[in-house]
Amino acid sequence: MQEVYAVATIKDVARLTGVSAATVSNVLNGKRGAASEAKVQEIFRVAQELHYRPNSLAKNLKLQRSNTIGIITEDLTVFNTPEIVNGIEEYCEEQGYEILLANMRLFKRYNNNLTDTPEHAVLFENTTRNLMAKQVEGIVYIGYHCRPIAYLPPDHIPFVYAYCFPKSPLYPYVLFDDEKAGYQVSKALIEHGHRNIGLISGPLASLNAQARLRGAQKALYEAGILYNASTTLYGDWNRESGYQCAEKLLDMGVTAIFAFNDMTASGVYACCIDRGIAVGRDIALFGYDNLNIVEAYVPPISSVEPPLREMGYKSAELILAQIRSREPLPTMAHSLDCTVYVRGSVCAAPPAAD
Numbered sequence: 001m002q003e004v005y006a007v008a009t010i011k012d013v014a015r016l017t018g019v020s021a022a023t024v025s026n027v028l029n030g031k032r033g034a035a036s037e038a039k040v041q042e043i044f045r046v047a048q049e050l051h052y053r054p055n056s057l058a059k060n061l062k063l064q065r066s067n068t069i070g071i072i073t074e075d076l077t078v079f080n081t082p083e084i085v086n087g088i089e090e091y092c093e094e095q096g097y098e099i100l101l102a103n104m105r106l107f108k109r110y111n112n113n114l115t116d117t118p119e120h121a122v123l124f125e126n127t128t129r130n131l132m133a134k135q136v137e138g139i140v141y142i143g144y145h146c147r148p149i150a151y152l153p154p155d156h157i158p159f160v161y162a163y164c165f166p167k168s169p170l171y172p173y174v175l176f177d178d179e180k181a182g183y184q185v186s187k188a189l190i191e192h193g194h195r196n197i198g199l200i201s202g203p204l205a206s207l208n209a210q211a212r213l214r215g216a217q218k219a220l221y222e223a224g225i226l227y228n229a230s231t232t233l234y235g236d237w238n239r240e241s242g243y244q245c246a247e248k249l250l251d252m253g254v255t256a257i258f259a260f261n262d263m264t265a266s267g268v269y270a271c272c273i274d275r276g277i278a279v280g281r282d283i284a285l286f287g288y289d290n291l292n293i294v295e296a297y298v299p300p301i302s303s304v305e306p307p308l309r310e311m312g313y314k315s316a317e318l319i320l321a322q323i324r325s326r327e328p329l330p331t332m333a334h335s336l337d338c339t340v341y342v343r344g345s346v347c348a349a350p351p352a353a354d
Contacts, residue, residue, distance in 0.1 A: 087308065162175075259285070297345070302340075302341055
């Protein structure tokens with residue numbers, strides 16, 4: 001039969017040490033002069049022997065605090081979300097806060113429909129109210145794709161958007177700098193002698209893809225290379241579209257391909273193998289996201305790592321700053337730098353034909 005252990009209370013400690021419950025409470029909360037040094041040591045010893053744990057929930061409710069942050073994820077299964085959540089939890093743990101996680105499952109519920117529908121708004125309102133009913137002191141909202149969000153929280157709760165931003169700029173939001181990363185990738189390819197660079201974007205409407213393209217165009221402009229719109233193709237972030245776009249770009253004679261995510265880059269790699277083209281020798285290849293798959297190739301695919309954990313950490317920092325100041329923070333974007341990894345998939349451009 002399973003043993004059942006009684007939970008020790010502050011009254012149990014008081015009874016065994018011969019003092020009042022108030023004295024025990026004052027001692028355990030570090031109040032000086034609550035008891036003699038010998039009695040203090042006895043109280044701590046007995047509390048430890050009984051495995052006494054203070055009722056922090058009751059204490060915090062009395063102080064009108066819960067030391068808890070709510071997190072709303074649009075979809076926890078999307079690759080970027082877990083690392084952002086991890087960053088939030090890491091910072092909260094350092095600050096003595098806990099998290100409550102609510103997953104809206106938008107990707108699964110609405111088949112990747114990014115439109116802010118009335119159904120989305122109702123789900124957002126219900127999820128926010130449920131977290132507030134659990135006494136969270138602030139909420140971080142994590143998008144599963146960078147875009148403007150129409151719905152807003154009640155105006156009296158600290159709130160931060162991560163990997164998305166509000167249409168009405170009333171709250172801080174945390175993003176990463178896609179344009180700078182696109183610039184850095186393209187500059188690295190140019191420095192390896194490439195002038196005919198193929199770009200495989202995501203869907204035309206993607207804000208991430210638009211920013212990466214702007215960065216690439218800036219690098220080409222600074223290098224005095226005329227941007228060729230015909231060598232920019234639009235895919236669907238998947239391996240198949242990467243393969244299909246690569247076929248077209250290789251027929252155009254590009255010497256390097258910058259795919260705007262790693263799944264697309266894996267499709268490019270497969271196309272090169274089928275054509276007998278050696279990545280890292282005959283053609284240069286860059287991806288984006290730095291997923292584990294990039295290390296599985298020989299040579300490994302160069303890629304860009306978004307600062308997902310850092311985004312979560314910064315979001316939690318902004319939430320706690322609002323809570324502690326009891327004032328809303330100035331509305332502003334916090335844009336973090338990505339890390340660019342140049343690996344064996346990048347090679348020098350072949351000598352120009354005479």
